[in-house]
Amino acid sequence: MDPIVLAAGSALVSAMATDGWQQARDAVATWWRRARPERADSVGADLDMLRAQIVAARADADGDAERALAGVWHLRLQQILEDEPTLAAELQQLLDDHLAPALPPDERVQVRSVVMKADARDSSRVYMAGRDQHITGS
Template sequence: MDPVVLAAGSALVSAMATDGWQQTRAAVVEWWRRRRPDRADGVGSDLEAVRAQVLAAREQGDEDTEQALAGAWRLRLQQLINEDPALADELRRLLDEHVDPALSDGEQPQHRPIIMKAEARDNSRVYQAGRDQHITGS
């Protein structure tokens, strides 16, 4: 599955439980309308139905249901990307500009690629990490 799809499915479902959901929903429906106009109204209705399920799952502490709903949206988004691979870049922009900003800092998925370059010469050492790094010994 495309990494942007994995991130988008999770972030979209998480955003459903935020105060900024209506703006996020509008951006997602508009994005879908520009790509697949015949499916946009259905997507809007589906988003609202899933939101009700997400809110109920959070109220009950049911993380499994929330993960299942995210998985369903990942599959739906992956089908769209399979039909038109160029949409992956547009989905990334939608995620960056509209979905992720709706999430709290703790809910924002760690989906940014990390690019590191290093060059060691002579007796030097290079330590790189995408997150925490613990070095012991010499």
């Protein structure tokens, strides 16, 4: 799954339980109108229903339900990018400008998108990490 989809979907679900949700919701609905104009009317209702489910899941400390709901939105966003890959830059901007800022600082760190590429040739080795890395041995 595209890293931006994972980051945006997770941030979307996490932002729903914050005080800044209304502004983030409006930005998501605007982006969705451009991405899926035929579903523009229903996405607002979908987001409102999802918010109610997320708030209930957090009140019940039901992490499984929250992860499942995030998975649904990961799939929805992935489908949009598969159909229209040029929207990835706009999704990144939505994440950076609206979703991530709505999150508390400790959750904001968790939704960063990290993309790493490497090319190893001959007998070389590549070690990559998005955070801490400890290598032992040779």
